[in-house]
Amino acid sequence: xxxxxxxxxxxxxxxxxxxxxxxxxxxxxxxxxxxxxxxxxxxxxxxxxxxxxxxxxxxxxxxxxxxxxxxxxxxxxxxxxxxxxxxxxxxxxxxxxxxxxxxxxxxxxxxxxxxxxxxxxxxxxxxxxxxxxxxxxxxxxxxxxxxxxxxxxxxxxxxxxxxxxxxxxxxxxxxxxxxxxxxxxxxxxxxxxxxxxxxxxxxxxxxxxxxxxxxxxxxxxxxxxxxxxxxxxxxxxxx
Amino acid sequence: xxxxxxxxxxxxxxxxxxxxxxxxxxxxxxxxxxxxxxxxxxxxxxxxxxxxxxxxxxxxxxxxxxxxxxxxxxxxxxxxxxxxxxxxxxxxxxxxxxxxxxxxxxxxxxxxxxxxxxxxxxxxxxxxxxxxxxxxxxxxxxxxxxxxxxxxxxxxxxxxxxxxxxxxxxxxxxxxxxxxxxxxxxxxxxxxxxxxxxxxxxxxxxxxxxxxxxxxx
Numbered sequence: 001x002x003x004x005x006x007x008x009x010x011x012x013x014x015x016x017x018x019x020x021x022x023x024x025x026x027x028x029x030x031x032x033x034x035x036x037x038x039x040x041x042x043x044x045x046x047x048x049x050x051x052x053x054x055x056x057x058x059x060x061x062x063x064x065x066x067x068x069x070x071x072x073x074x075x076x077x078x079x080x081x082x083x084x085x086x087x088x089x090x091x092x093x094x095x096x097x098x099x100x101x102x103x104x105x106x107x108x109x110x111x112x113x114x115x116x117x118x119x120x121x122x123x124x125x126x127x128x129x130x131x132x133x134x135x136x137x138x139x140x141x142x143x144x145x146x147x148x149x150x151x152x153x154x155x156x157x158x159x160x161x162x163x164x165x166x167x168x169x170x171x172x173x174x175x176x177x178x179x180x181x182x183x184x185x186x187x188x189x190x191x192x193x194x195x196x197x198x199x200x201x202x203x204x205x206x207x208x209x210x211x212x213x214x215x216x217x218x219x220x221x222x223x224x225x226x227x228x229x230x231x232x233x234x235x236x237x238x239x
Numbered sequence: 240x241x242x243x244x245x246x247x248x249x250x251x252x253x254x255x256x257x258x259x260x261x262x263x264x265x266x267x268x269x270x271x272x273x274x275x276x277x278x279x280x281x282x283x284x285x286x287x288x289x290x291x292x293x294x295x296x297x298x299x300x301x302x303x304x305x306x307x308x309x310x311x312x313x314x315x316x317x318x319x320x321x322x323x324x325x326x327x328x329x330x331x332x333x334x335x336x337x338x339x340x341x342x343x344x345x346x347x348x349x350x351x352x353x354x355x356x357x358x359x360x361x362x363x364x365x366x367x368x369x370x371x372x373x374x375x376x377x378x379x380x381x382x383x384x385x386x387x388x389x390x391x392x393x394x395x396x397x398x399x400x401x402x403x404x405x406x407x408x409x410x411x412x413x414x415x416x417x418x419x420x421x422x423x424x425x426x427x428x429x430x431x432x433x434x435x436x437x438x439x440x441x442x443x444x445x446x447x448x449x450x451x452x453x454x455x456x
Contacts, residue, residue, distance in 0.1 A: 050301060050456040073304035086250050086294040097249050100242045101303050 002026055002061055002179050003148050008046055009055035015203060017042050020056070022198045022208035024148060024179040029170050031194035031211075032183040035233055039203040040183040044152050048078055060148065074102055077146030079137040079154055084125035091136060092121040095143075102144035110143035116165070130157035138166070142173075149173065151182040155189050167193045187226040201233065243305060243313030244320070251300075251314075253290040256321050259283025263328030266354040267336070269345045273354050274399040277365040280325040281373070281391065284318055288377060288384050297381045298456050308448040311378055315444045318374055322366040322436075326359070333359050341418035352403050353415045356425035360432025361402040367439035368394050378447035381454050 003024035010017040017039045024030055034040050045051040047058050049065050058065050060072045086094055099105045114121065117135035125133055134157055141149060155163045163186075170180050170193050181198075184190065190197060190211065198208040207214055211225075219228040260283065265276030291297070300310040336354045340346055352358055369391055376387025406415035413421040414428070 045456070048302065049307065050298065052453060052455055069306045070304050070309075073302070078302055080298075083295060083298075085299045086296070088294075089250055094250065097242075097246045098303070100245070101305070 003047070003150075003181070004059040005043070005047060005056070006059075007056040008043060008053050008058070010042055010046060010051060010053045015039070015042075017046070017053070018204045020200070020203075020205050022205060024181050025196075026147070026179050027174055027177045028195040029174050029180040029182070029193050030196040030198055031190035032181055032198045032200065033185065033187065033190060033229065034183075034200035035185060038200045040200060041152055043200065044150055044181075044183060047150060074104060074144070075147045077141030077144065077149045077151075079134070079141040079149075079151045083137070084128070084133050085137075086124075087126040088124050090122055090124055091119065094125075095121070095140070098140060104145045106143055106145050109145070110139070113139040113142055116169075117162075131159060131162055134158055135162070135166075138169075142169070146178065148179040149181065151180070153184060154182050155184055155186055163189070164192075187224075187229050191225050199229070199232070206232070240309065240312060240316065243300070243303075243309055244316045246300065246303075247313050247317035248320075251287060251291040251294070251296045252317065253283070253286040255286040256283040259286075260321060260324045260328065263325035264332065266329040266332030266358065269349045270351060272351055272399060272403055273358060274352070274361055274365060274402055276325070276329065277362045277369075278392070278395050278399075280322065281366070281369045281395070284321050284369070285373070285384070285388055287317070292382055292384070301456055307452055311448045311451045312444060314378075315370065315374060315440065315447070318370060319440060322369075326362060326366070329354070329359055329362055337418055347417065352406060353417060355416055356422075356429035357414045357416070358402070360429040361398065363429075363432035363436035365395050365398055367436040368398065370436075370440040371443040375443040375447050378451050378454075381451065381456065 001023035005023065006021050008017055008020040015037070020039070020043050022030070032040055032043070042051060046053045046056075047065075049069065060076060063072065065072050095110070113119075117132075117139055119132065119136055119139060125136065128136065134154060138151070138154060141151070155166060158166060167189060170182070173180060174193075174195075182189070194211055196209065197211050197214045199206045199214070207218065209217075215225065215228070218232060219225065220231075223231075259280050262276040262279035262283070265271060265279070266273045297310065300313065301307055303310075333354050333356065336343075336346055346353065372391040372394055373384070373387045376390065377384045405411050413424050416422075416425055
């Protein structure tokens with residue numbers, strides 16, 4: 001395991017993350033699935049030290065994030081979906097500032113992703129569509145040879161073609177040994193590329209296991225993964 | 240830290256922070272409450288905090304491969320850089336007014352406080368208060384800055400009013416010294432102001448670092 005989340009607890013007045021535990025392995029893609037408000041973003045923010053859990057630990061490469069923050073952050077990549085940074089600055093300028101923080105920055109990879117995602121460096125985030133913002137965030141996360149990628153809703157806002165391209169990028173990264181965690185509520189993304197499924201509901205991890213095991217345990221005969229998730233979330237109404 | 244400061248200067252800062260450094264030149268103005276220049280410099284820095292908040296700067300910075308406390312230190316480094324640049328302009332005005340223009344009637348007949356080392360020390364104190372009240376106050380939440388800034392305005396204008404009034408009190412005329420008059424006292428007051436700036440800023444930064452560690456972003 002290169003990322004281990006153990007018994008994560010976070011209490012809010014109206015919501016609680018309850019003993020969330022799962023792990024990420026090298027060369028595997030984990031789909032983090034759950035409906036809106038299930039606790040995906042809180043979990044991810046806790047994993048990145050943005051939210052302070054009331055209990056539990058997050059370990060990267062065997063060490064606690066809190067004890068080796070800078071070094072661990074160099075080895076991981078994060079993308080926050082459509083959140084735009086510095087909306088009025090040119091992407092070229094943002095990248096120029098970000099680059100020196102990473103001694104692992106890969107200029108060739110950066111140029112490749114720039115080309116691959118058709119990103120114009122001279123544009124500002126304000127001029128980008130929601131889908132393009134996702135791509136810029138991903139490009140930043142992918143250009144420093146991260147060993148683990150933590151992506152919050154990376155496919156939301158993308159057109160089907162871009163989504164397909166992105167899922168192919170995940171598969172290529174997987175072959176290079178990168179661990180990928182991506183949260184989503186698009187079940188077909190899981191079917192397409194996830195090796196593991198982490199299913200969270202109402203703040204609790206219901207299941208965290210290989211996709212095949214998940215399907216074997218939860219899916220009825222002939223049922224698609226999407227139907228399974230709908231049934232699990234909706235109860236009898238979707239049975 | 241150099242990278243963090245570069246990020247502050249190139250991504251987070253508002254251009255007004257740089258332009259408003261020029262308010263340090265208020266120290267050249269006769270018949271003007273020169274310490275008000277410190278308020279305008281602070282207002283320029285405030286604009287950077289506003290710009291940065293709109294750009295999700297704090298979250299972006301916290302995700303960079305640095306310790307979270309370095310996000311806070313970077314912000315303080317930027318603020319101090321702007322303040323020191325303004326203080327440099329103020330110091331230039333003070334030195335010129337104490338030497339070349341020390342006998343200039345336009346400054347000699349100035350009813351308001353003279354630009355001397357005491358004034359420079361008071362400017363240091365006001366910037367220290369800005370760092371304590373505003374910057375420190377901002378890092379209680381990392382997004383709320385209206386109340387800390389209003390509180391700073393009250394504190395700053397109180398200090399300005401007191402500094403302007405002091406030399407009118409019998410026995411304190413030396414605070415308004417011209418040229419090299421009462422130079423020992425003047426230098427002592429400058430040293431006290433500079434020391435208060437450093438001490439207040441360091442304490443504020445430490446407190447802000449500790450607070451920032453506990454904030455949910």
